[in-house]
Amino acid sequence: MLQARQLEVRRGPCAVLRGVDLDLRAGRVTGVLGANGAGKSTLLSALCGELPLAAGEVLLNGRVLADWPDQLRxxxxxxxxQHSTLNFAFRVEEVVGMGRLPYATGRQVDVEIVAAALTAVDSGHLLGRSYLQLSGGERQRVHLARVLAQLWPGGEGQVLLLDEPTSMLDPLHQHSILQAVRAFADQGGAVLVIVHDLNLAARYCDDLLLLHKGTVFSSGSPDQVLRAEPLHEVFGLDVLVQKHPERDHPLIIAR
Amino acid sequence: MLNTSYRLFVLLGTVLAVAIVLSLALGPVSISLQNLVMVLLRAVGFDVASTPALEQAQLIVSQIRLPRALLGLAVGAVLALSGVAMQGLFRNPLADPGLIGVSSGAALGAAVAIVGGAMLGGISEAWSPYILSICAFAGGLGVTALVYRLGRRDGQTHVATMLLAGIALAALAGAAIGLFTYLADDATLRTLTFWNLGSLNGASYARLWPLLLITFAVALWLPRRAKALNALLLGESEARHLGFAVEKLKRELVFCTALGVGAAVAAAGMIGFIGLVVPHVLRLAVGPDHRVLLPASALAGASLLLFADLAARLLLAPAELPIGIVTALIGAPFFLYLLLKSRF
Known part of the structure; x- marks a missing residue:
């Protein structure tokens, strides 16, 4: 649904992203891995049209991204x-409700969707609270609820791009958030998510993209990408890769 | 939520109505409520028996106090609206319309008109207020356009650069005003100083119309962008991802503020703190949602300026304080209080 062909992004004279091909497909969660500065966030900005492309193109449902009317896009x-700079005392449901700004579905429907999206990220209890009084992790969940509300309930043709949605979350919520993302994909949407935790990526992603110095080092299923050699090459980290004892996905243990 | 805002609008509307009535009734010559009602009835077409007191009241209200009240209303409303627009643009609840250079530009324009006019041998009494207004308006618009140009790079407007450019240009304008002050003779200096303190004195319909039109346009236009302003508070990229044309929005916000503040300063001189304090207080009362905040700020700004003008007229009657002193006396301590309270 979202396709990128031969993406190149330049910052000054140097290319920070080169020759990236990507295909986000319906119902699948694609994880992006890579060391700090590998170009993960740059890739995400290029995919949503935030950064100008030096070469290549991004297609959303077969149509060049820049040709989409703003609201329809x-x-x-x-x-x-990754970060939010909201510095005004909106209530939680108002922040999540901003996800409904591209629509005119009416107050009643929006209120229901906001409540459902908050529940999906395990934050129903935050209803009525002031955004500025929330902790970092709670804010992150509220913003995830906002982007979920923007595409609610999710379906064929809809794409969600997430930049480190679990970076500030406790262990339980790292899982519950990614389960919510998984549920969105199961409705037919396509998801790209930047994660640092290799085991979270192994568990929740269908496809992985390993970035190294602005290029795709390796891509494929978690079994194909999460092997000791490429991980050593990219992260400089020695790891053991075993099978998860209960689930079939790879389990990565630092040596 | 909706009920609360209805109640707020009823309250603000009532306060504004009281402010208008008091502005029309009070002054060096007090007008009784009965006569004021008669004047208003007559104005809307009723046949009212004439008495000498009524005739006098009608003259005072229609020629002096009504234009003055309308001027205060428009200036207060447009300054408060511009404050909301700038705080949204800079995503900072402490932003002020002056940040984009419109006030300093207008002050420079006024200095050019006052001192330059005097040096050229004096402009005739009849024309000087108009030339002053036009120069102030042009100065405000010109400096703002320059600040906006300096903030643009690669087809994008960087608000942080605009902020710093605004500070730099305000300093430059300040230097130029200083130069004019140095060159001015005593009488001119006095005019310049009083203009910088702001006043609703000398309101006339001819100078009122442009401001009323601009205020009306800004008050109609900005609420149409209320949802986009809400999204902008999340961040520029976030607003773009929510489907808003952010560059166009920023241009509109700067343009509305330059027009509004430029016209207000041109008509009434420099009046500070309305644009900062009014949106701030209302945000504490109703939250940051611009769909409520914008119209509420317009009403409250108008009321506050009318009350400030009443104080300016009555405190030292028959002499009159410049209104800028009154708004600064109310505004500055209040601003400090907000800073120390630190919950925006």
């Missing part, structure tokens, strides 16, 4: 940035 593509 917002109904098909939602983006969660």
């Amino acid at each position: 917002a109904q098909h593509l939602a983006v969660l940035p």
